[in-house]
Amino acid sequence: MFNKSKIPMRCRKFESRFEDYLGGAADSELDDHLTGCEDCRAALEDSRLAGSLLRGAWEPASGPSQAFLANVMAKIHREEERTKSPAAFWAPLEFLASRLSLTAAVVLLALSVYLMEFAPSRTVALGSIRTELSASDIPQPPSDPVSNEEVLQSLAERNNGR
Numbered sequence: 001m002f003n004k005s006k007i008p009m010r011c012r013k014f015e016s017r018f019e020d021y022l023g024g025a026a027d028s029e030l031d032d033h034l035t036g037c038e039d040c041r042a043a044l045e046d047s048r049l050a051g052s053l054l055r056g057a058w059e060p061a062s063g064p065s066q067a068f069l070a071n072v073m074a075k076i077h078r079e080e081e082r083t084k085s086p087a088a089f090w091a092p093l094e095f096l097a098s099r100l101s102l103t104a105a106v107v108l109l110a111l112s113v114y115l116m117e118f119a120p121s122r123t124v125a126l127g128s129i130r131t132e133l134s135a136s137d138i139p140q141p142p143s144d145p146v147s148n149e150e151v152l153q154s155l156a157e158r159n160n161g162r
Contacts, residue, residue: 011040018047 010033017030021044034041082088145151 008039011037014040015043018044022048022051 014030014033017027021027021030034044145154
């Protein structure tokens with residue numbers, strides 16, 4: 001209310017009585033002081049103005065409209081229907097599944113970054129890389145026997161002809 005460093009000593013004892021005086025309490029000593037002190041009259045008028053502004057802020061501008069009431073009640077009914085529906089059972093599970101998939105994606109990303117940064121590097125000699133296949137790279141089946149004698153000889157070599 002007052003700047004404490006500029007308040008004269010004679011006004012400090014009246015400062016605490018302003019609130020009661022504005023509330024309607026009779027104080028003849030304060031009335032006498034206010035007639036002679038311009039600073040206290042200005043401070044009292046500032047207090048009166050501040051009090052009226054605060055009282056105006058506390059009072060609502062108007063009551064809620066019927067449209068507001070109807071919207072609130074409609075939202076309450078929709079929420080009740082939603083919680084009573086069979087689909088309401090799955091809502092927490094859907095939430096859990098979304099969080100789990102998000103966590104798995106973040107872990108996979110972190111693991112990939114870790115492996116890319118800290119995995120030992122593999123160097124491949126460019127001279128040893130071949131891009132074309134030759135016939136010698138593919139195993140060839142044995143050729144057909146020319147005669148019965150060749151068949152008997154191969155069976156004897158494998159110990160299948162006992």
